[in-house]
Amino acid sequence: MYSIVVENLIKKYNHFVAVDNISFKVKRGEIFGFLGANGAGKTTTIKMLCGLLQPTSGNATVAGYDLKKDYKSIKKNIGYMSQRFSLYEDLTLYENMQLFGTVYGIPRKILKERIYESLDSLQMTEKANSLVYSIPLGWKQKLAFATAMLHHPQIVFLDEPTSGVDPIVRREFWNMLYETANKGVTIFVTTHYMDEAEYCEKISMMSDGQLKLIGTPSELKSKMNVDSIAELFQKIVNR
Amino acid sequence: MKAIEIENLNKIYNNRVQALSDVSFYVSEGEVFGLVGPDGGGKSTIFNILATLLLPTSGQASVLSRDVVNDAKIIRQLIGYLPGVFSLYPDLTVEENLIFFATMYKSRIKDNLPLIRPIWKQLVPFKDRRAGKLSGGMKQKLALCCALIHKPALLLLDEPTTGVDPVSRAEFWDILTNIQKQGITVLVSTPYMDEATRCDRIALIQEGKIIKIDTPTNIMEAYRGFLYTIKVENVFSVMEKLKEFDFPCNYYPYGQELHIAFYEAPEIVLQKFCSFLREQNIKFEELSPIQPTIEDCFIELVKLK
Numbered sequence: 001m002y003s004i005v006v007e008n009l010i011k012k013y014n015h016f017v018a019v020d021n022i023s024f025k026v027k028r029g030e031i032f033g034f035l036g037a038n039g040a041g042k043t044t045t046i047k048m049l050c051g052l053l054q055p056t057s058g059n060a061t062v063a064g065y066d067l068k069k070d071y072k073s074i075k076k077n078i079g080y081m082s083q084r085f086s087l088y089e090d091l092t093l094y095e096n097m098q099l100f101g102t103v104y105g106i107p108r109k110i111l112k113e114r115i116y117e118s119l120d121s122l123q124m125t126e127k128a129n130s131l132v133y134s135i136p137l138g139w140k141q142k143l144a145f146a147t148a149m150l151h152h153p154q155i156v157f158l159d160e161p162t163s164g165v166d167p168i169v170r171r172e173f174w175n176m177l178y179e180t181a182n183k184g185v186t187i188f189v190t191t192h193y194m195d196e197a198e199y200c201e202k203i204s205m206m207s208d209g210q211l212k213l214i215g216t217p218s219e220l221k222s223k224m225n226v227d228s229i230a231e232l233f234q235k236i237v238n239r
Numbered sequence: 240m241k242a243i244e245i246e247n248l249n250k251i252y253n254n255r256v257q258a259l260s261d262v263s264f265y266v267s268e269g270e271v272f273g274l275v276g277p278d279g280g281g282k283s284t285i286f287n288i289l290a291t292l293l294l295p296t297s298g299q300a301s302v303l304s305r306d307v308v309n310d311a312k313i314i315r316q317l318i319g320y321l322p323g324v325f326s327l328y329p330d331l332t333v334e335e336n337l338i339f340f341a342t343m344y345k346s347r348i349k350d351n352l353p354l355i356r357p358i359w360k361q362l363v364p365f366k367d368r369r370a371g372k373l374s375g376g377m378k379q380k381l382a383l384c385c386a387l388i389h390k391p392a393l394l395l396l397d398e399p400t401t402g403v404d405p406v407s408r409a410e411f412w413d414i415l416t417n418i419q420k421q422g423i424t425v426l427v428s429t430p431y432m433d434e435a436t437r438c439d440r441i442a443l444i445q446e447g448k449i450i451k452i453d454t455p456t457n458i459m460e461a462y463r464g465f466l467y468t469i470k471v472e473n474v475f476s477v478m479e480k481l482k483e484f485d486f487p488c489n490y491y492p493y494g495q496e497l498h499i500a501f502y503e504a505p506e507i508v509l510q511k512f513c514s515f516l517r518e519q520n521i522k523f524e525e526l527s528p529i530q531p532t533i534e535d536c537f538i539e540l541v542k543l544k
Contacts, residue, residue, distance in 0.1 A: 039374030166277030
């Protein structure tokens with residue numbers, strides 16, 4: 001069962017080919033690491049998969065919906081978290097969750113329950129009425145993730161969620177991802193931390209708009225004869 | 240000579256958020272000094288004070304022997320500053336941005352071109368592109384060129400590599416090493432622990448406090464625990480099982496490995512640890528002692544605090 005199926009996806013801006021004919025599949029409940037150099041086409045691809053940008057050609061299904069015909073349904077069935085500014089600093093923790101939950105159309109009563117459940121598991125219940133501004137970055141990122149999960153999406157897209165986060169919270173964050181994936185949610189994540197790439201079940205590497213590699217970390221390491229994903233990255237990007 | 244001297248610096252925002260608590264350190268002339276720690280730790284506040292854009296609540300700071308409060312205008316002419324947020328003109332082209340900054344500092348591009356040539360070379364193919372349309376790594380390279388174009392005595396780089404891919408990050412540090420050779424002092428901040436070893440000295444910083452200052456080597460040598468690594472199949476599933484393991488040690492995922500630090504009676508706990516793994520049917524390759532990285536040191540310093 002696949003959550004994402006991408007077939008010959010191309011995105012051109014005038015003469016510039018940002019995404020150059022990529023195809024791949026992501027299994028349900030998988031943690032899929034989407035790696036690549038700056039400017040390789042990662043963000044463009046994510047925007048297309050989230051239904052925010054139409055491809056020039058090719059197609060994809062996300063959560064079972066067709067990218068071209070059903071992009072509105074895609075938006076309802078995915079969660080999205082960007083690296084920063086995904087929460088409102090001058091709203092409280094509760095208000096942020098309430099806002100996003102309401103946007104996704106969660107009925108008021110259920111939403112309230114879910115928010116408290118979620119704050120509880122984050123051990124942030126006491127801070128429910130504090131402004132987001134006042135909590136540490138690591139907490140914000142965990143909260144942003146929980147907020148992106150409120151409407152129980154099948155897939156969640158995370159764009160550099162741990163950028164600048166301290167080493168301890170970074171690991172706690174990945175533990176959250178691991179637990180979420182175990183519940184059957186597909187995790188599509190980008191990162192520039194190569195140790196985190198090792199935590200993914202599957203990774204892909206983009207360079208110059210093309211998908212150069214895809215596989216499990218151990219598969220790719222033995223295939224390319226390297227000891228770590230960091231080395232692998234060096235090899236692919238420098239090519 | 241000291242390029243930067245900071246003593247008991249405090250910054251409180253809006254009478255309630257303590258961004259810096261009694262921060263003191265110095266940077267010698269010609270040194271590459273790193274402020275290493277997570278975002279929100281106070282790194283940018285230090286930079287803003289040194290760049291004379293923000294007044295400290297209390298304490299002293301001097302840059303190139305000038306006081307940041309009284310001699311702000313002089314300091315501004317002497318330093319090159321790359322702020323934590325992209326601050327070039329997105330609507331100007333790459334070349335126009337460089338010309339603008341050179342002109343502001345009353346210097347000419349051709350005079351200092353040799354200094355920036357290795358970086359500028361990579362930007363030349365994009366010189367007519369608007370700065371706002373560059374990729375993240377390229378933006379940072381342009382910002383560095385603009386900060387360097389008047390050949391400052393001191394370069395302040397606030398998170399130049401955040402969001403930059405690992406290959407470009409390594410390139411960036413090679414560039415910094417070259418800049419240092421030209422006699423320029425560099426204060427640089429980073430949330431990436433692996434970059435710490437590229438600095439002469441570092442200050443580990445968290446929640447507005449400096450938790451350690453020394454050379455990277457000395458910090459790694461001062462590590463108190465006995466650190467081991469094991470390779471396991473799925474780090475997080477092993478972590479879950481380890482919740483049952485009730486002996487004093489500290490373990491955490493580290494890429495494809497698990498790092499375990501033992502403190503009290505390391506041999507005994509180590510033995511218990513191995514038999515626990517076997518009881519739980521966790522497949523693992525033999526435990527081996529390793530040298531800690533700066534990231535291991537940071538984790539230790541924070542956890543044992």
